[in-house]
Amino acid sequence: MRVALVASLAWHDYRADSRLSACAVLALVAVIAPLLVLFGLKFGLVGSLTERLERDPAVREVIPMGGGRFSAAFIDALAQRPDVAFALPRTRQIAATADLSMEGLDRAVNVEMIPSGVGDPLLGNVLAPTDLYSVILSATSAEKLGAKAGDWLEASFSRQMAGQLQAQRTRLHVTAVLGLEAFGRDAIFAPLALLAAVEDYRDGLAVQAFGWPGDAPTADEQRVYPAFRLYARSLNDVEPLRVYFAARNQLVSTQAQTIAQVQSLSRNLSIVFWVIAALAVVGAVAAIFAGALAAVARKRRDLSVLRLLGFSTGALLLFVVLQALYSGVLAALISVLLYSVAESGLNHLFVQVPGEHASHLLLRHYVIALSGVLGASVLAAALGGWRVARIEASEGIRDV
Structure with missing residues (x-):
């Protein structure tokens, strides 16, 4: 009951001193609002840049450079690593091409063949091809062929044997067409088995699955791949993977430098923000501390009357x-x-990509800011209000 009474008296006195109270509020607003805008810009810009990088699978891709010799077992082991989201062998690039045509089209479109499977980051929500005759078309290939999901394509694969040009054909079913933002070149995404079959055919070997003639493959020969497709699980996993391959003397190409630049920007902005925030908080605490001292001095007689009425030192300190x-x-x-108004204006002026933010704060940021403000207010007021302990009830008697 005493706490409720002190709270009521403090509120009525606070309202009675409306001009001084308004000055105290505006002094805090001058500190808090710019900090919210600054942190909102830091979190919004860095968050948008990071999300943009995370949405682009190419940023997380690790590309082997030069000729390599990788076994299927080695690449399977890579796929099982916790920092790898997707790994699949690649056949020789010179052999991974196809000439595609459609009924009624008087020319063929030469495309690269890219091995794909479940979990391929480039496919997004598109289901990966599962059988030898299923493929996914890139947007540019679909435009040139006039093809869409559900169409059947005529695929031609050529080779030169004993000075003679040979070719085999097969029909491929288009299960989906990727968006232009996912892949910008002429290509089909196909099961690895199809690329292996085409590579065998171009090496002069027979392909039993398609009935293509050629030399019989060696039964005991293990297939060796010159490259692989590999994507890190997160941005933070790209650099460790680069270090892993460097330790194996395998040169790879990554976007680690781009990722490092964004992370460095985040760290630098954080340092700038916390330096400014620290200075602002010190200023705010000093202002509240001085205000509490002034309030005790200004209301000394009123507080002494409360002491005369039986209020303890703790109750008087609670009042302040x-x-x-x-x-x-x-x-x-x-x-x-004020920050909400500023956030809306900044995002309207500077954001051109839907879903991104120039300035943005989450609910937890508001909670942390409120907790910080109230904590600093309590600490500063308690330090500044310690002088209430010196107020004697006799001072209230003299004023009666």
């Missing part, structure tokens, strides 16, 4: 602290309102 809390809560609410 509550008034600081009232200023903190009002300042936080006004600052959030």
Whole structure:
């Protein structure tokens, strides 16, 4: 009951001193609102850049450079690593091409063949091809062929044997067409088995699955792949994978430098923000501390009367602290309102890609900001209000 009474008296006194209370609130708003805008810009810009990198699978791709010799077992082991999202062998690039045509089309379109499977980051929500005759077309290939999902294509694969040009044909079913943002070149995404079959045919071997003639493959020969498709699980996993391959003397190409630049930007902005925030918080605490000292000095007679009425030192200190809390809560609410206006204007001016933000804060950021403001207010008011302990009830008697 005594706490409720002190809170009520503090509030009524706070309202009676409306001009001084408004000055205290505005002083805090001048600190809190710019900090919210600064942190909103830092979190929004860096968050949008990071999300943009995470949405682009090419940033997480690790590309082997030069000729390599990788067994299927080695690439399967890579796929099982916790920092790898997808790994699949690649056949020789010179053998991974096809000439595609459609009924009624008087020319063929030469495309590269890219091995794909379940979990391929480039496919997004598109289901990966599962059988030898299923493929996914890139957007540019679909445009040139006039093809769409559900169509059948005529695929031709040529080779030169004993000075003679030979070719085999097969029909491929288009299960889906990728968007242009996913892949910008002429290509089909096909099961690895189809690329292996085409490579065998071009090496002069027979392909039993398609009935293509050629030399009989050696039964004991293990297939060796010159490259692989590999994507890190997250941006932070790209650099460790590069180090892993470097330790094996395998040169790879990554976007580690681009990722490092964004992470460095985040760290630098964080340093700038926390330096400014620290200076601002020190200033705010000093202002609240000085305000509490001034309030005790200005209201010394009123507080002595409360002491005369039986209020303890703790109750008088609570009186001072509550008034600081009232200023903190009002300042936080006004600052959030001002930040919301600034956030809307900044995003309207600078954001061109839907879903991205120039300035953005999450609910937890508001909670942390409010907790920080109230904590600083309580601490500063408590330090500044310690002088209430020196107030004697006799001072209230002299004023009666």
